[in-house]
Amino acid sequence: xxxxxxxxxxxxxxxxxxxxxxxxxxxxxxxxxxxxxxxxxxxxxxxxxxxxxxxxxxxxxxxxxxxxxxxxxxxxxxxxxxxxxxxxxxxxxxxxxxxxxxxxxxxxxxxxxxxxxxxxxxxxxxxxxxxxxxxxxxxxxxxxxxxxxxxxxxxxxxxxxxxxxxxxxxxxxxxxxxxxxxxxxxxxxxxxxxxxxxxxxxxxxxxxxxxxxxxxxxxxxxxxxxxxxxxxxxxxxxxxxxxxxxxxxxxxxxxxxxxxxxxxxxxxxxxxxxxxxxxxxxxxxxxxxxxxxxxxxxxxxxxxxxxxxxxxxxxxxxxxxxxxx
Amino acid sequence: xxxxxxxxxxxxxxxxxxxxxxxxxxxxxxxxxxxxxxxxxxxxxxxxxxxxxxxxxxxxxxxxxxxxxxxxxxxxxxxxxxxxxxxxxxxxxxxxxxxxxxxxxxxxxxxxxxxxxxxxxxxxxxxxxxxxxxxxxxxxxxxxxxxxxxxxxxxxxxxxxxxxxxxxxxxxxxxxxxxxxxxxxxxxxxxxxxxxxxxxxxxxxxxxxxxxxxxxxxxxxxxxxxxxxxxxxxxxxxxxxxxxxxxxxxxxxxxxxxxxxxxxxxxxxxxxxxxxxxxxxxxxxxxxxxxxxxxxxxxxxxxxxxxxxxxxxxxxxxxxxxxxx
Numbered sequence: 001x002x003x004x005x006x007x008x009x010x011x012x013x014x015x016x017x018x019x020x021x022x023x024x025x026x027x028x029x030x031x032x033x034x035x036x037x038x039x040x041x042x043x044x045x046x047x048x049x050x051x052x053x054x055x056x057x058x059x060x061x062x063x064x065x066x067x068x069x070x071x072x073x074x075x076x077x078x079x080x081x082x083x084x085x086x087x088x089x090x091x092x093x094x095x096x097x098x099x100x101x102x103x104x105x106x107x108x109x110x111x112x113x114x115x116x117x118x119x120x121x122x123x124x125x126x127x128x129x130x131x132x133x134x135x136x137x138x139x140x141x142x143x144x145x146x147x148x149x150x151x152x153x154x155x156x157x158x159x160x161x162x163x164x165x166x167x168x169x170x171x172x173x174x175x176x177x178x179x180x181x182x183x184x185x186x187x188x189x190x191x192x193x194x195x196x197x198x199x200x201x202x203x204x205x206x207x208x209x210x211x212x213x214x215x216x217x218x219x220x221x222x223x224x225x226x227x228x229x230x231x232x233x234x235x236x237x238x239x240x241x242x243x244x245x246x247x248x249x250x251x252x253x254x255x256x257x258x259x260x261x262x263x264x265x266x267x268x269x270x271x272x273x274x275x276x277x278x279x280x281x282x283x284x285x286x287x288x289x290x291x292x293x294x295x296x297x298x299x300x301x302x303x304x305x306x307x308x309x310x311x312x313x314x315x316x317x318x319x320x321x322x323x324x325x
Numbered sequence: 326x327x328x329x330x331x332x333x334x335x336x337x338x339x340x341x342x343x344x345x346x347x348x349x350x351x352x353x354x355x356x357x358x359x360x361x362x363x364x365x366x367x368x369x370x371x372x373x374x375x376x377x378x379x380x381x382x383x384x385x386x387x388x389x390x391x392x393x394x395x396x397x398x399x400x401x402x403x404x405x406x407x408x409x410x411x412x413x414x415x416x417x418x419x420x421x422x423x424x425x426x427x428x429x430x431x432x433x434x435x436x437x438x439x440x441x442x443x444x445x446x447x448x449x450x451x452x453x454x455x456x457x458x459x460x461x462x463x464x465x466x467x468x469x470x471x472x473x474x475x476x477x478x479x480x481x482x483x484x485x486x487x488x489x490x491x492x493x494x495x496x497x498x499x500x501x502x503x504x505x506x507x508x509x510x511x512x513x514x515x516x517x518x519x520x521x522x523x524x525x526x527x528x529x530x531x532x533x534x535x536x537x538x539x540x541x542x543x544x545x546x547x548x549x550x551x552x553x554x555x556x557x558x559x560x561x562x563x564x565x566x567x568x569x570x571x572x573x574x575x576x577x578x579x580x581x582x583x584x585x586x587x588x589x590x591x592x593x594x595x596x597x598x599x600x601x602x603x604x605x606x607x608x609x610x611x612x613x614x615x616x617x618x619x620x621x622x623x624x625x626x627x628x629x630x631x632x633x634x635x636x637x638x639x640x641x642x643x644x645x646x647x648x649x650x
Contacts (some may be wrong), residue, residue: 112358
């Protein structure tokens with residue numbers, strides 16, 4: 001049995017809990033929450049604590065802590081803190097800062113004899129793996145990553161900051177004709193707006209301001225100006241009813257020619273009804289890998305690039321060779 | 326520089342050679358062939374030998390031998406033979422015999438301090454990896470493997486054995502409506518003939534015998550009787566002109582619900598103009614992994630399930646974290 005703790009109980013934390021319940025070799029032993037009373041009501045018998053020191057005090061045995069806070073403010077602090085005492089899994093996704101974060105986590109984890117899997121999930125994570133594999137199988141290939149159709153939190157937040165906007169939900173939409181071009185074996189150079197378009201649902205304070213709001217969103221630099229952006233106004237009820245789920249997904253495509261002329265195309269894609277539940281499920285698989293890495297004497301930071309596929313699986317290598325190879 | 330040898334110079338051996346040329350850190354140092362004179366003419370400066378003992382005699386330095394013979398007769402003999410002296414990569418694909426072959430190779434490779442990657446390629450190989458990852462990310466999921474559209478050598482051979490058949494080429498075709506069902510989030514139970522159909526092009530000796538031949542092929546047990554099989558008669562010229570390539574590909578799909586109701590669908594697919602060139606390219610990536618495993622002190626047999634993704638890549642882990650994560 002692998003004993004797990006969850007740090008931070010928002011959408012992702014809930015996704016991790018749901019995933020743990022589907023894995024017979026896992027047990028959720030503690031949840032750390034900033035609002036322990038409310039979370040305790042939701043979780044019933046599972047110990048909910050407000051501080052990691054309580055875990056030590058209560059002598060709760062935790063093999064792996066899964067960090068479910070945000071990449072902006074939580075994980076950069078919590079990662080190094082928890083790595084001192086626990087093996088961890090996190091989904092740190094600020095791509096530009098990953099090398100530095102890796103170094104920091106690696107130093108602490110090695111010192112303390114822990115295994116810390118960083119930047120896990122689907123991107124970074126699964127998509128990182130598929131990008132590396134695609135390029136390794138087909139050297140000199142051209143790789144493409146498309147995201148969506150799915151909700152981007154960052155772009156939704158940006159639209160929400162426009163004056164007169166009560167609520168906004170932004171969908172990133174991959175451009176199907178570009179994907180079809182790649183599938184057909186053509187290897188195009190694609191600009192940003194040839195890969196994705198943006199669709200923003202907005203609840204506005206005042207109907208008369210719709211044109212101004214639409215213009216401000218569409219012209220917002222970095223977020224929308226470079227893309228074909230559509231802004232649709234809806235009611236608060238429709239927002240709640242039709243846009244409360246967090247679907248997402250995307251494509252990693254690798255295209256190359258081998259020999260003189262043979263087109264070879266690798267496509268990986270995810271269609272996710274719930275981004276946090278899928279990400280949570282991947283983090284739990286990574287927790288199993290972290291546990292096994294530690295059991296086999298490893299210490300340090302790992303990304304999913306450093307982990308053999310068999311380590312994620314509940315099956316033994318013998319079973320895997322018999323049933324899955 | 327990683328020094329490679331190729332054992333067996335048919336379609337796959339040629340695919341491996343073409344792939345080596347696309348990898349700047351690799352060098353083809355020797356080819357073993359049963360017809361060394363003919364092969365030497367094709368290969369120019371590269372040493373072509375008829376026996377592995379010549380490699381030892383000539384003191385050629387080989388890091389990894391890539392075994393490109395057939396799984397039926399060649400690899401079961403050559404694998405254990407070469408594992409005594411070399412680290413190897415092979416594409417042994419008799420699924421039922423893989424566990425036993427693994428044990429045999431593992432024992433020898435450990436004894437001799439070599440690394441032997443077995444059953445590499447795309448199925449077994451990449452598809453094995455994706456089946457295991459899909460099931461690990463989504464426990465309790467349903468997994469599907471579809472092959473094609475592509476040429477099956479075994480089924481082509483079977484059709485060729487029918488009396489009056491001069492030549493035959495069999496395409497395995499995945500049933501698109503079943504794939505679409507899975508993509509839409511439905512998790513069907515599919516019988517064999519709901520997953521694949523078979524299309525056989527036949528060159529017949531005598532036009533008058535077409536009906537008998539069609540019937541014999543369509544009713545052949547194991548190979549065709551369980552499937553929707555179409556038999557088309559063509560001329561020898563058309564066979565040569567339109568059916569000399571060896572395209573293939575396929576799909577690994579994993580479908581599950583997380584939480585109470587959220588559909589999560591993972592799809593991996595390959596569209597290959599040339600099966601042997603793609604397989605060759607994967608074997609070369611595995612040779613790099615074998616080299617690194619050996620460099621880092623490992624010995625024994627490995628499948629692609631045991632290899633961290635980063636090991637296949639020509640890039641350093643630092644570069645990978647910077648550019649691909």
